[in-house]
Structures are given as structure tokens and as C-alpha cells.
Amino acid sequence: MHYRVLGTTHAFRDDGTPVAVGGARLRALLTALALRPGRTVQVGALVAEVWDGDPPADAVAALQALVGRLRRALGHGAVASVEGGYRLCAAEDDVDCHRFARLAAEGARALDAGEAAAADALLTEALALWHGPALADLPDRAGEAPRWEARRREAHRAALAAALALGRADEALPELTALCEASPLDERAQALRIRALRDAGRPAEALAAYEGIRRALADRLGTDPGPELRALHGELLAGGEGRPAAPGAGRPAPAAADAGAPPQGPHAAGNLRARLTSFVGRQEDIRALHDDLARSRLVTLTGPGGAGKTRLSQEAAEAEGGPSYPDGVWLAELAPVDAPEAVPEAVLAALGARETVLRGAGTESLRAADPRTGEPLGLLVEHLGRRRMLLVLDNCEHVVGAAAELAEVL
Template sequence: MRYSVLGPTQVHTADGRPVALGGARLRALLTALALRADRAVPVATLVAEVWPDDPPADEIAALQALVGRLRRVLGREAVASGPGGYRLVAAVDDVDARRFERLAGEGVRALDTGDQAQAARLLDEALGLWRGPAVADLPDRTAEAARWEARRLDARRARFRAALALGEAASVLPELAALCASHPLDEPLQALRIRALRATGRAAEALASYESFRRALADSLGTDPSAELRALHAELLAQEPAAPAPVSVKAPVPPPAVRPGNLRARLTSFVGRDQDIARLQEDLRGSRLVTLLGPGGAGKTRLSQEAAERAADAGAAWPDGVWLAELAPVTDPDAVPETVLGAVGARETVLRGAGAEGLRTTDEPLGRLVEHCASRRLLVILDNCEHVVGAAAELVDVLLARCPGVT
């Protein structure tokens, strides 16, 4: 069995078939056991996590009955019992959260030893396991979810470090900017954004970003940036303009056009699924809204990006690029428009339009997003949106209605 708790709790057989789970209590019990896979969990701990606010009168009997229901779903041998409590019989890699920990740890170690390509591969695989908010089915999930979100943020920081080392600053900058906006006092993230801006030749923006962060630290915490970040600031101030390139007697070869968008460069080849790719490309040619469904881990993210990239290479009508909006870290549906706005590189844009009362400024994120996209032809991929599907659907409805060049 494969157990998934980085998002709504799910179970799949070894060959990928989903296993139907019961109600909220059963999913909470499975989540609590899966987080401690192959370790005995005391009865008191399980009762506290399944019934945090209203424990049953006979806790032991109620838990025994719930364990019995879980065994009927998973098989009796899947949940062992003993003096120490109940234990989910599963290997570490059978639980997505534990697999994430292993892959992320290996990725960070690879990064520290200078193997950036291996680090990127491992970290991408780790981060790809997330399907939504962690431990979503625990009734009182705040503390546990915060721990897992902190580990995820560590992995994302490491992935950005690998991207910068691999020369991918331009492709990750929109995602990095959006993450910095949601963590305005996270100095490692802000430093990564400043480095990415410098690497893409945007030194003035890098200096402005440093100054904005310095003021935020002073206003919120009464402190200054670290010595490391101040040193980076000094490097930016001392940076000299690049010397002009020597004149060549030969006609220069024009550089390849840089396609707008924020899709990351692929570190591995994409083998197989040609029929799926062809079907998706056909759908994209004929429809402005295409939805890809499937269980967690089926490869929807990679398939969607591969199909979009190939369609763009084949001359599809998106001259303004292909943009990926990653919604997995979004926990508040109201934050969906702001996240997509940052993903398409429009967060800092000042937008104006003529209304009934003349010139006005649009400050509301969805309005800013519409004005940014209204005159553009682009493809937007909304990835991992099932946990905020209502807000995502409303956003899509508005974009399709008011932005005729958006797919």
C-alpha cells in the first residue's frame, strides 16, 4: 500500500489503484498512524489526534472500533496492535511524507557537495509529492501542518539554490518573487531573490529589493539584515557595468529568442506517454480550458508542462508565454488570485483602465490579473488546485470571459 498525507489523505495499492476510505474519523486515524509508519502509537495519542475536542466516553472501545473499520479497508495485517498501541505496517517510502523527508535530505546533501543537477532532481521529486496542505485530515492540524510546511519551505529554498547554481535564475524568478511576497521577513528567501535578480542583469531591482527588505526588518523586528546579506548588498553597489564586447569582423549570430514564461528547464528527458501528449496538444488547439485529472503521483504536473512546452515549440498561439502557477502552498482560497498574479510576473505592475468615472487604478489582485492578461496571448497552468478548486474555478471563469487571448 502507498499512503499519502501531503494533501487530503489517500491510499493506493502497489499498482496505483485508489482505495476508498470512509469518513473523517477514519482518515484522521490513518493520518496519525501514517505519520509514524512502522512505529507503535499509544492509544492516548491516537485518541487525542482523532477526537481532539470531544473524546468519546469509552475511548478505548471507540478507538478499537475505528481500528477495526480501518482494517476492513486496508486488510487486517496492515494495522498491528500490541502493548505499545497500534502500528501501521509500512516501509518509510510507503508514506509520501517520509519519502519527502528522505528525498529532501538527500537533495540538500547533494547540493552541499556541489552536485547541483542531482540535488535539483531529488528536490523536484520530493516537492512533487505535495498535493495540497499537509495532514489535511487531522482535526487539529495546526501544529503538525506547520512542521511539515517548514520542511517544505526548507526544500524549496534548497531547490532555488540549485537553480541559481545551474544558471536557471530567469526561470525561477517569478516563483521566487511570489514566495518572497508570502514570507516577507524570510531572509534566506529574500537573499535568493536578490541573487536571482543580479544573475539576470537586474542589479537596480536587486538593490531596491534589498532596501525594501531592510526597511521591513527594521519596522517589524527592529533589526538589520545579516552580515552575509549586507556583504551581498556591498557587492551590488560595487558592481561595475560589463565591458563592451569586442567588435567582431564577422557578422554576429543572433542569439536564440528567449520565450516568455516561467517553465523550468528540464533536467531529465520525458519518455513515453506520446498519446497523452498528442491528445493534450489537440485539446489545447481547440479549447481554451483543458482540465487534467488523476490520482496523486500519476504525473499530471510533468505531463501538463511537457505538453505545453511542446505546443509552444510547435508554434502555438501564445507569444506572451507559458506560465505555471503552483497552488499547492496556498492554504487560503482568497490568496489564489495574488499567487497567480505573481506567477505570471505581474505582481509589481501598476495597471490603469478607463472606467465610467475616468482613469482609475486597480488594486484588487483579480482585477490586476485581468488587466495584465487582457491584451496578451498566453497559456496559464494552474497546478495542484484541488484543495482550492472553488477559488481556482472562479478565477478561470473570469479570465476566460474577460481575457480572450488566455488559454
């Protein structure tokens, strides 16, 4: 049997014949099991996912009856009863989402290795497995679906990068334009679009596109473009139009800010700017803050405008550096942020981690543990998870709700 959950849930026999799986609850159960093929899913987890927090009076019996119906549809051997739960008797490659994940990962590796043709074939096959929104038949898609949608966007970007590396800039441009319009602050997509314009012999439009993303980042996040965009801008100014995109374009190489290891050397010092004037008369306040930080993971400074909260916080933060915070003291200035939903991305940018990509051993388990991975907040959690640092959020008043939610998550 083969199973489809990237879209409406379906089951197919080995010869491609569809199997009727009728009823919303039945499809929800099959989706929940297919997400973990070959692994036991506990009864409690299945009840929660199938009934979305509103289970029937005798949930265990109701689930048992539903499993019986699913066995009659798929065949008795398709679902095994195990201690504490049930298991779909299938391999990961029998389920489209897991096959997609494998093909997308192989395509990404091929792209990084400069094998653009192989990457193009693998990523095209992976993306062809999608037939609608991920996990469309789960009553509550908020937990798992965003993770798969983020992977789809990443695979789409990689496929477009492969197309550029193969010299198909004109073909890729319409998709890249639509992608950038949907996600105007996605620097990786914007870099691909600028490369496509350059490779299509439209350098003036490429420069205009760079200026557009530069202004958007400054206006929305108060930051400058990342290193990939800045390097691309330099190439354009140097007259680098018409050159094919490098293999792996749009997939930034692992940087010192990679989530798998703390930063090393001078980069661990943080981003506090040097103050050009002396600071006197508030040593008692700094000592009080030192004591508070020793006791609490979150300390908030309040007071009227002009009371000196920003300067005090920076002086106290700098005094706290060293062994207490081996990964540095970092300031995220939120005054330029005009939309609450942009707060996590602004903090990512301040940390220099806006383009962090998780790779290597443990990546999948990290991503599975937090379905927000791929979104700014999820990336921020991953970036900070293995570090010990002091983070200062300054000028939060106009986005105080979003800043408070961010602080609570971290």
C-alpha cells in the same frame, strides 16, 4: 501499500490503485498511524488525535471498532495490535511525508556539496509529493502540520537555489517574487531573489530589492540585514552582477550561533553596549537585583517612564556576567517592534541567530520535539536550549502580551 498525508489522506496499492478510505474519523486514524509508520502509537494518543479532545464515552472500544474498519479497507495485516496501542505495518518510505523528508534532506546535502543538478532532481521529486495542506484530515493540525509546512518552505527555497546555480534565474524569479511577498522578512528568500535579479542582468533592481528588505528589517525589527545579505550587497556594489549563484546559495553555513553547541571565544560575551557615562547611587538596587536573579529565572523591572529602568537593567546585567552566564548577557531592544508577532524574530536578531540552521546528529529529534521549529519562536527555543545566558528584554510596554508569552515559553 503506500500512503499519502501531504494533502487529503489516501492509500494506494503497490500498483497505484487507490483504496477507498471513507469517513473523516477513519482518515484521521490512518493519518495518525501513518505519521509513525512501523512504530507503536498508544491508544491514548490515537484517541486524542482522532477525536480532538472530545472522545466518545467508551473511547477504547470506539477506537477498536475504527481500527477494524481500517483493516477491512486496507487488509487485515496493514494494522497490527500491540501492547498498549496499534502500529501501521509500513516502512517510512511508504508514507509520502517521510519520503519527502528523505528526498529533501538528500537534495539539501547535494546542494551544499555543489551538485546542483542532483539537488534539483531530488528537490523537484520531493516537492511533487505535496497535494495540499499537510495532514489535512487530522482534526487538530496545529501540532504536527506547521513542522511539515516549514520543511516544505525550506525545500522550496533550496530548489530555487539549485535553479539559480544551474543558470535558470529568469525561470526562478516569479516564484521567488511570490515567496518574498508572502514572507517579506525571510532573509534567505530575499537573498535568493536578489541573486536571481543580479544573475538575470538586473543589478539596479537587485540593489532596490536589498534596500527594501533593509528598510523592512529596520522598521519592523529595529535590526540590520544579516551577514548573507550584507555580503551580497557588497558584491552588487562592487559590480558583481551576472555571476551565477554559488552552490548552496540561500542555505547559510553553520555559524557560531548553531544550536548544537554553545558559542566559543569572544562571541560568548553578549551584545551589551559600552556606557559612556558613570553610574552612581543605585548600588543597593543592583544588589537587590543580584539576589532576585539568584532565586528566580525571570525578574521584571517596573516603574514610570524615565525612572531609569533601562540603565539599571543593563548595569545589573553587566554585573551578573562571567561564570554565572558562560554564554553571555544579551539585550533585545523591543522599542522598534511595532507588531506583537514580530517579537520572537526581533529577539532572534538581537542574539545574532536569525539565520541559525540545525544540522547534524540529533537534528530530527529536536525538530520532532517542538513542532514550532522553523518558525521564529521554535528557532529561538532551539538556539537557547543548550545555553546558559542572561537575556534582557527592554521596552516591552507596547508589546507586553507578546513579551510575556515569549518569556513564559523560554
